[in-house]
Amino acid sequence: MPSPSLDRYALGMQTRRAVLGDAHVDRASAQASAFDAPFQALITEGAWGTVWSGETWTKRERSMVTIALLAALGQDEEVAMHVRATAQTGASAEDIREALMHVAIYAGVPAANHAFKIAKRALAERDAAMEEEKQA
Template identity: 40%
Template sequence: MEDSRFEAGLAVRKAVLGKEHVEKSLASADPLSMELQKLVTEYCWGSVWTRPGLERKTRSMLNLAMLCALNRPHELKLHLRGALTNGCSKEEIVEVILQAAIYCGVPAAIDAMRTAKEVFSEA
């Protein structure tokens, strides 16, 4: 079961975040950090992202809001790219950030918008 969950998670992770990013993350992992890579791939991507209850676009918007709340700019940047891949428009992403401003705080939203503008300019 674990191997199939890893493989399913790996496929979704590559589809959302990009094959190059995922392969680079796995290739740069050492024996200690590889355990975290396996956990993330199996648990996050293989157990949750593969569930049929929400579309990938919806999962991306939820991630953006939560990463904004947690003030995790590195992960936010990664998931902004994934959200675009999953069909979120720039306008929808801005709406998520505005919603997060109310519930997570304006400073978090300002940082998130700054990160989003950077990703939008790269896209």
Template identity: 40%
Template sequence: MGEKFIEGLEVRKAVLGVEHVERSLNNANDFNMAMQELVTEYCWGEVWTRPGLERRERSLLNLAMITALNRPHELKLHVRGALNNGLSKEEIKEVFLQCAIYCGVPAAIDSFRTAQQVFDEMEENK
């Protein structure tokens, strides 16, 4: 693997959690491994490692964009990532309220519901 993949893997694990990333890679097959490699190298190794925005800021942006796209599975991952990157539940709530105005109330309601599932799961696992 190249340098950007290795850098991306480090960031991806730090943000999303080692267990999740290793499970994703271990469950990859001939059909979808190329996507895992692309995401790790390009998203995490090229973009998340760039100067200019801190991980915390990138998490704020991701929560808003993923809400706008209405992608609850990815949102779950990035709610955890946002918490790992230092965002508070209050800040996450404010992102979703902002999204309600600019992206639509139904998308924001789904994001609140999805985030609450993550908070509940994390509380249970304490």
């Protein structure tokens, strides 16, 4: 785990950008208002500056666990976002499949079935975007 003396917000923003990409974080930051700015700071410091910045698990491992948890909870948009982020975390399509197989057993087949549909679409979007970048 990172040292408590580190600036959690700065570390969180660095990790958030590394995982989700600058474009996503820039959009989220631009959409923040006085109402939800404290929430954005909370997730940047807590989720990204503490949990995602920990040293025990790799970004790949965190990615797989996060996708499984979000799928089990039925958080469709978050599942798609984290599947697309696997381009940065190193989790493969096979890793995602295995995480969703666990969802089927431990959280239910309907949750996994729905998440497989979302993941297939998000992987196709991710792969298309990566191909566009190569050609640019």
